[in-house]
Amino acid sequence: SQQGEEDPQALSIQEGENATMNCSYKTSINNLQWYRQNSGRGLVHLILIRSNEREKHSGRLRVTLDTSKKSSSLLITASRAADTASYFCATAPNSGGSNYKLTFGKGTLLTVNP
Amino acid sequence: GAVVSQHPSWVICKSGTSVKIECRSLDFQATTMFWYRQFPKQSLMLMATSNEGSKATYEQGVEKDKFLINHASLTLSTLTVTSAHPEDSSFYICSATGTGYNNEQFFGPGTRLTVL
Numbered sequence: 001s002q003q004g005e006e007d008p009q010a011l012s013i014q015e016g017e018n019a020t021m022n023c024s025y026k027t028s029i030n031n032l033q034w035y036r037q038n039s040g041r042g043l044v045h046l047i048l049i050r051s052n053e054r055e056k057h058s059g060r061l062r063v064t065l066d067t068s069k070k071s072s073s074l075l076i077t078a079s080r081a082a083d084t085a086s087y088f089c090a091t092a093p094n095s096g097g098s099n100y101k102l103t104f105g106k107g108t109l110l111t112v113n114p
Numbered sequence: 115g116a117v118v119s120q121h122p123s124w125v126i127c128k129s130g131t132s133v134k135i136e137c138r139s140l141d142f143q144a145t146t147m148f149w150y151r152q153f154p155k156q157s158l159m160l161m162a163t164s165n166e167g168s169k170a171t172y173e174q175g176v177e178k179d180k181f182l183i184n185h186a187s188l189t190l191s192t193l194t195v196t197s198a199h200p201e202d203s204s205f206y207i208c209s210a211t212g213t214g215y216n217n218e219q220f221f222g223p224g225t226r227l228t229v230l
Contacts, residue, residue: 035221042120042207042223043158088157092217100217101148102209104158 005105006089012111019076021108023089024069030094032065033102034074037086046074046087051094079112086110117141118210120222127198128230135193135225137208143188144210148219149181152205164191188212198229 006023013019023032031050035043049056049065049072056063062075076083088107092100117140127133137147146165150158162178164170164185172178180202182194191210195202205226209219 040205040224040226043209043221045218045220048218101160101163102219103160104150106157109155 006087006108008108009106010109010111012113013079015079015081015112015114017079017112019079019083019110019112021074021087021110023072023074023105025072025089025091025103025105026070027091028094029067029091030100031092032063032072033090033092034061034063034072035088035090035104037088037107039085043088076110079110081112081114084110084112116215116218116220118144118208118220118222120206120208120225122225123223124226124228126228126230129199130197132194132196133198133227135195135206135208135227137191137193137210137222139189139210139212139220142210142212142215142220144191145188145212146210147185147191148209148211149183149191149193150207150209152207152224154205158207161193195227198227200229203227203229 033048034046037043047058047063049063060077065072086107086109089105090102119138121136149161152158161176162170162172164183166188170183185191207224209221211219
């Protein structure tokens, strides 16, 4: 079953506004990752945050992780039309070994209107 | 670095035929490759994990005789959809990781399979 659950399922904003997407998960994780997918294309890795980290920045992206609430958020600041895409969170389990299997959430479809 | 390619990018086939999809790591050795399936407007579902030189490990509910996975080299894994049916139509995405990448997965661009 899907561990990650994103909300909202769809988000429509105007260019220049900030977009916030949330992800919740159920089991213990090693790390949580956010990906972007343009329609009909492959995934682009955005950012990885480890279970012992609380916040991470990359350009206009800000990710937070609250392991006590088993939730993460992705903030895109000063959005652009080119940010229009689906955004997925994916969790890697804290089960040791060298082959982490990612479990993807259902995704948030972000539409940035010019 | 860490580029993964897939071929073909799209394929249309008749029901009952078999289709092979290739996943290649172009600039690194992929010790582990993953195959995902994505239905329209849905998330990615992991189908199987393959380690170079070993049999693939399939997720629950995925028929191993239906979806044959081969990972014969450190740069190539193949997924063969055997006796394809319209319900197999989907977007198939592979990812790969290797030594030194701390288990970060690098995704291919995906293959759109349409079975008529």
